[in-house]
Amino acid sequence: MGRTSDARERIVRAAARLFLTRSYHTVGVDELCDAAGVRKGSFYHYFPSKADVAKAVIDLHAEAFWMRLEDDHQATPSERLHAAADAIGAIQMDFESHFGRAVGCPFGNLAAELATTDDDLRRHVAAVLAELERRLAVVCREACEQRLLRPGVDPDRLARALVAQYQGMILLAKVSAASASDLPPALHQLITAHLNDPVHA
């Protein structure tokens, strides 16, 4: 069995992979230990329960997510929204090339599977999606202040619509076993439809 020093990280990475390609409930602690190459005692040393691993998995994905979504404050609000759409699309493309198929969003998958049965995990994943919505809302409000939004468009509603579109498009790709390559164009279209300036290069 591997070195103890990186056992925690190996458990989290194995869980991230298995939860994403299967689901939370179909993966047991024994299988997580096998996949991570750690003993059960070591597992429980780091994680009191499988739910605690799931929280660490959410944190791992969130950290990577925020790095990819690094915002360029010098760009225009329109450019920043379109850049976020591309970044979100690129993350999904990476998953697809890694796993050979659309596996869904790690946040959305856990949300759908666990939100009604584990309130603690629900809050943990909800916080990530709420943070994404908050960041997008900042940009949408700047777009509103610069009169870039179509009349009647509420910037906070637009931010939420973008998060919903991102989640929905990924779910549709997953259920139809298709690529999520439609995701960036769908987000660009949604942004364009709400902006006064209909041109997006």
Added chain:
Amino acid sequence: MGRTSDARERIVRAAARLFLTRSYHTVGVDELCDAAGVRKGSFYHYFPSKADVAKAVIDLHAEAFWMRLEDDHQATPSERLHAAADAIGAIQMDFESHFGRAVGCPFGNLAAELATTDDDLRRHVAAVLAELERRLAVVCREACEQRLLRPGVDPDRLARALVAQYQGMILLAKVSAASASDLPPALHQLITAHLNDPVHA
């Protein structure tokens, strides 16, 4: 134990309720039998496996869904799209008042949980969402022919965006333990943003 004659229906209804308020994998056959008041032999008489119950649950929800989405071909394409948005919202409101919380979409929940692990079930639920998209695309194309769509808006993409927005908004309500009452306004906003006529009563 109840009459055999309605045992199949009681099993499907119990499964629909339990899968929706919890998840597919957290509900076992024993619990389904208890909730439906049927013996295990009776269960396996009707359903070779839990996956077969899930298919019947999808069919049950789909049947109710198509009844609610009855299309009025006399109405304008714009009115028909907005009516579909209201119907989809009303279904979620019914779930919420029945279960006391947002439980997600029965199709989206099973899609997220099972799409990568059960290809047969994946196809079964994908067919329902594809049929919804197909029906909306018919109306979007009529809107396009009547020059009601904004320049550059592809009717098929708009139909898919509506299905994605519906799935995403329901997932966000579920994960934030909030009401899905934002769903109809979000769909109306999406429709309005893509139509030339910005007025929706």
